[in-house]
Amino acid sequence: MELTGSALLGKIYGGLMGKNIGGSLGTPYERGFGQDDLIEVKLEHRLYPNDDFEVQMAWLRLIEDRGLNISEHDLAQCWLDCIHYNWDEYGFSKRNLRLGILPPMSGFFNNWFRHCMGSPIRSEVWAMIAPGLPDVAATYAFMDAIVDHGGGESVYGEVFNAVLESMAFVSSDLKRLIEYALNYIPESSMTHKTITIALRAHEEGLNLKEARRLIIESAPPEYRRIAQYSPINLGFEVLGLLYSNGFEDAMVKTISLGYDTDCTAATVGAILGIMYGRDYIPPDYAKVYEEVVTNESWGGVSNIRASRTVSELANRIIKITYRLLSSQGGRVFIDRNGNVDWLIDPFTVKPSGPWLNYKPNSWTLRFTGLEATVEYPNGPVLKPGVELPIVVTIKNLRLNPLNLSYIVHGVNPKAYQVNPVNGGLIAQPGLETRVEFRVRLIDLDELGAVEHPVIQFTATDSPESVNVTLTILPPVVWFINRVDESDEDVERWINDALAGDWGVIYRDGYDLGLEDLISKGQSMALVGFIHNPGDTRIIHVGVPNNAPYVKLWFNGEPLLESKEKYILRPNYDGDGRNYIDALMRHGWNTVAIKIKRVDEPVSAHFIMSESGKQLHRGLTDVTQHRKPKLTA
Missing domain, CATH: 2.60.120 (Jelly Rolls)
Known part of the structure; x- marks a missing residue:
């Protein structure tokens, strides 16, 4: 399975151009609440800034500056440094981050919008740096999504999009792409359900209006009219792909479905642009949408190192693409001319990843020699009469056992107690050792806006010593x-x-x-x-x-x-x-x-x-x- 260097660049360019076009065409029709019926669409060729694009430029800068081995914590820092919107889940998750609640719990705690569209809209960059590597694209997408959607359907939405778009570099069989990407998300999820409804509706010959109705009615009542509810929009995205004939028809049909129209049209445009490349985009569209505009002027974003044209952005991305592909020696071969040969059929890669089994009420800190996972079974809020459990799990990454002692510092003794306050454990190589701490409220009036006790773990016979900071909130x-x-x-x-x-x-x-x-x-x-x-x-x-x-x-x-x-x-x-x-x-x-x-x-x-x-x-x-x- 081969792709020339120019074809690879053309697909990256096509995906970015499709994203820019779809986001702009869909913006005038976006609403906070979903429409009752199909809407009439008259395409207006005007360029709009779009957070779908802006956030991904921030991610690109992050990789350019820090390398390929970024984590969810790097992405969280980027949110605070670069993305200043506070719409829906963006605002709730960033408040959690500022309180010291880390991913995925930053996207889970006190976040009504964790099932909404903030993360499925920013999948393209992961697919473009990992073309034909669906598991790699999915892993990046998962790290991205959990920052503001931990425990939500939107994690599955971004993983699905990233896998489909990654595979669109090596196949133009749309149904095969959709069915393969579905394998990466749980069958029990609402996202899987709405996409499956879209596939079946198309197979059974239902018209677009009837297919739309079935998707909406499958959603929980409390989210059925929320225009940014991601499972509905993922279903609409698939309808837009399946029911269309050509690029412009795909834009019109996707937007006509309503709801989060700038996001669904942008993703559909990106998928088609990746599948068919630069030449698939109508020339008159390319002239209008070659420019990239942002909301930097009024402070919506900053520090994102924005590219001013789609061509410039594509050329930046392909440099990262070659770096990542070069790290996959057993799976990909790149010749001196930049042509890419996938040595293993990407469709044979079996779905696996942390998004299939993770705890959204926790976060993991990675140190040299060990990992520490902090889990809040009942959340981080300390209430009268109820002890707050906090579980810290230590995983020893060394080849020998670690004899660790621990002590809790920074407790506000007038407000609460933490037990045990000190102790020890032996962490076996490659295994996890669990310690449960119980926090008991003494005086609610003495509790601060946020409390940050620190557990210090120290190895008795090696240099490992790490601090694990906890977050405790008042009710x-x-x-x-x-x-x-x-x-x-x-x-x-x-x-x-x-x-x-x-x-x-x-x-x-x-x-x-x-x-x-x-x-x-x-x-x-x-x-x-x-x-x-x-x-x-x-x-x-x-x-x-x-x-x-x-x-x-x-x-x-x-x-x-x-x-x-x-x-x-x-x-x-x-x-x-x-x-x-x-x-x-x-x-x-x-x-x-x-x-x-x-x-x-x-x-x-x-x-x-x-x-x-x-x-x-x-x-x-x-x-x-x-x-x-x-x-x-």
Whole structure:
């Protein structure tokens, strides 16, 4: 199986050009909520910046600077240094990273959007540096996806796309490519299900509208109308490929399906461009979309070393491609002219990888001689009356046993205890040894916004000594009480909560967890006390919900009132009706929420972020686990 150097470059160029075209054509039709039916599409030839492209340029710079052996931790650092958007999962995962929660848990904890499209859209760079090496492309894609989608369907979406695109360098048999890539993701996943529905619908001769309906109806109700829900979009992506005839028809049909149109059209364009190369792109398209534009000017991204043309970007990528292919001596041969010969049929590579069996509530640190995995079976939040288990697993990479001692440093003794505080273990070569630590709360008022005790492991007879930093968070505390439908005496609510007359609930994050607390026909009030150690400033607050009635007060002032059900979409930016700016004072602030249930259980979140000037970045210094002391 051979490919000339010029053909390889042509496929990289075609994929990038298809990506740029599809992203631009789909942008005018992108929505936050999915459309009810197929949409009419009139292609507008205008170039738009797209995070699908920008993030991958950041990844390319990372590999250029640090080499091929990057990890999920390198990618996490790149997120904080280069990508400043806080849309949906981007913002939630970056807040976790700033708190010290590492991948994959950074994408898992307190992240409602871990099943959405942020990662499947950035698979091309991994396929392009690993053409015909599906397992390698999939491994990079997995490391990428878990940073902001750990434990989510989107991990499978990016792995699927990366495998399909990697194999598109060596085959143009579309059905074979789709079926092969499906082998890389669990059959039990929603992503596998929607792609399979798309394949069967096409085989059975269903029209595009009917195939679309089947995919949407297969999704969980809470995500069915979320335009960025990745399993629906992966199904649409496959429909766009199967039901089209030619590049432009593929763009029109993919966009007509609606939902995350810039992303699906961009991926379809990339796949077709890789499969058929540079000459498949219509010449009039290539003229318009040769330029690459970004959102650097207003601060959406920075430090990404952006290429200004598709040709320039393709030439940068192929240099990395040859470096990676050269490292695969037993699988690939490259002659002096840059022609590539795959010595092993890529379709014989058996799917395997960490994405098939990993723990999203953990992270792994790699040191010389050993690895340490930190696992939070119940999450990182320390609550009254419940010990918090943290499991540290040491894997010895040495050829001889390691006799290790450990001691816990940096504990806040007024707030909590960690047991055991010290001890020892013998780690056998190549094996894992597990130590469970239990954290017990002493005084919630003494707990900081984030606690970082450190476990130091030291070998008694060799130079190995490593520090494993833990992350412990306080709960979000709400004082709750059932109230009459007409009761809006917020001042009394606050005083009663301060006096201890209301019930108390402890939450891990933004989700209020009200589904089982409010009965049919009842209203409930919630009061929270927010402490801001920083300056007085404008913040963005929201109560995204699906309830028939919600009202929000901040520092006693009514700010929001919603009188009809809406689709739940709890992000930082807003959903169009349940968010507003508020003045957060230095020191103590109060929030009060009233929620009514009529029939179906209600869901609601309370979310705070920085103002729009700060791109709605998630807050890490503000806490809601204490209350002011009553004064005489």
